[in-house]
Amino acid sequence: MNSGLRRYLMIGGILIVGYLVIQYFKPKPTNWAPTYLSEDKIPFGTYILRQRINDILPNTTIKTVQSAVYNNLKEKPNGQSNYFIIASNLKVDKLDYLEMVKYMQSGNNIFIAAFQIQGVLLDKLKLQITSDFNFQNKRKYPINFVNPSLKRELDYYFDKGISGQYFSKVDSTRAIVLGKKQDEFANFIQYKFGKGSLFILPNPQLLTNYSLLREDGLDYAAKALSYLPKAETLIWDEHFTRPNTKDSSVLRVLFKYDELRWAYYIALFSLVAFIVFEIKRRQRIIPVVERLKNTSVEFVEVVGRVYYQQRNNRDIAEKKVNYLLEYIRTKYRLKTSDLDQEFKASLINISSVSADIIDELFEEITYLKAGQMVKDQQLIRLNKLIEQFYKQDQ
Template sequence: MKGMKLYLIGTGILLILYLAAEYYKPKPTDWRPSYLKEDKIPFGLYVLNKEYQSLFPETRIETSRLPAYNTLKDKKRKTSNYLMVAGAVNIDELDYQELVKFMKDGNHVFIAAFDIGDYLKDTLSLDVSSALSYRKKKDIPINFVNPALKAKHAYVFDKGLGDLYFSKLDTSRAIVLGRNEKGEVNFVRYNFGKGALYLLPNPQLFSNYALLSPKGAEYAAKALSYLPQAATTIWDEKNTKGNQGDESLLRVLFKHGQLRWAYYLSIIGLLVFVIFERKRRQRIIPIIPQLANSSVDFVRVVGKVYYQQRDNRDIALKKISYLLEFIRASYRLKTSEIGEELVNGVLLKSNGNEQDIRHLFATIEEMNKPGRVTDHQLITLNKLIEKFYKQAQ
């Protein structure tokens, strides 16, 4: 017991020292692309959230953690914008149908994501590729097509922020708004009634890292200027935070590095404790009940022995021997030789079917030949014998 207390105290001290060291050590830059409007990390959207009000001063921001279908269904909206900035956007058929209704009523949808989902790609005939050259590793300049927005010097972003483009595009439906220096399209618009859908495959252009540079802030402002002044902007958080109600204690633990490692250390400590405890204490000796001396158990034991040995020939010969004994006792027939005389005698004195009886004795003759008896042959013999017993009753 004393050793156990020392072990627990030592483990607790080590855990406290580790947590203190983790808490006071310099925090490394978190480069995770979270795209959350409250995150101040490089690829969060804190700056965009703050500056959006200056771009659209009369707009009320409404956050949503529900699919577009649930957000827009049975709600008549006028002069509204729908903003999605995420690594991947999951839009199914129902979401798309509601978004189309939403846009036809005069509203606009702006999607900036690396992956816009298979359904949207198939519906709009789109595909996304990267313009980054791994040999030269040179950042590709990008710019707008509209002369009023086109910069004199193209926008160049490091870390590949603007390298993605639409490698497949239906130009009969899409209106090109931006290209890179190779002429590849990286910003498009689709008109739906009075509204429009804007697609941009580089969401990191709206991150804190991009907006803290003058060129990045200018590009984001021009891209968002295509959206009209609206009474409401629906800021989608379903594709970054998950569905509403998707919160759990473990989700918070795994989000923060210190809490995650504290959780791991606690689990490891418990496992070590359990392992050492198992070695120090004797296992409980189970009580083995005495075997019951009954005929049913005896038959089961014998059956298991035969099954384990897999001697099908021995089993078949014993069943044939019991059958012949039954014929001698019931019909007073000689069974020393199995032939046509014995078969005719059994047919005459039993009520069995002639075809089944002849099949039975043919099988018996086959079993008496040297060679291996398969499971299928043994099962067939057993079925024929049992059928004969039923007919002989």
């Protein structure tokens, strides 16, 4: 190996190592995904809220649950409690709603902070949520409380569009407006159910790390959560935010990381492309296969033509009579060696065939056994009587 090539290889190796070191130590980009998980320290996690919740609700025990709302409220702890849900998307079905109403009527309270609410909850409360969100997130919307003791002289302003949600439709006969956006649209409301209440905040990002790191955000969150009365327990529901930990898919590790997921997609696409091109290049011409003929039908037609051409009526009649007698022996366990009156009486009693048909049929059989010549009309009559016997004996 000459010195020039060795120099180029050394420079190339150094550059590759340097690139790998830079990629390893470069700062990770900020994750702006709204997870609302209590252990996440990213901007839209709820780590700070979980750590400081007892500053707002002192002497309250935090109980984390991950089951459906119906199950959690059915198994609620003893004593007064508050139920807290923060999520991007909340879906409440009829059973959940009925259990929520019973829970609140008994003196407990529910606080919901969700960006999107689905199910029966909006219909029951006659609510409609609208957003002024824009992709640049540059506009700051002023929000404030309605209660004079909580309302700040200077409105709260938040960037990133985290206060852009509001209620465009509110049932004024039931809802109590606790906060407004731009001093016009309700963005924090309360519904009373018996001894308890339901609080709904359509801007859950106001309770995340990004907001609570600011003095304004911390003050707003504290005032909003202060509407929850003192209770022994705060039930923190993670059912709508916690990923399914019971995923047993063999591909769960691949889909957990973006790099592995894309590697899987590329490999799958390459395999499909390879199969398509290989089939196109190597596939042989598919021969035309003629449909199989029904040889049974042809056989019957041939046998029928032979009997018709030979005109052997006696042979046909004897075969039909033998088949009939075999049928009687098999079904009724009668001896057919003597076709006397006793035999006919027994057959009439145990079968469902009329006596007239049996008498006429056995007259023809007796005539046949006498060795007389069988004409076409006699064969046709014998065949009709046998068919009537089978039909009535069903």
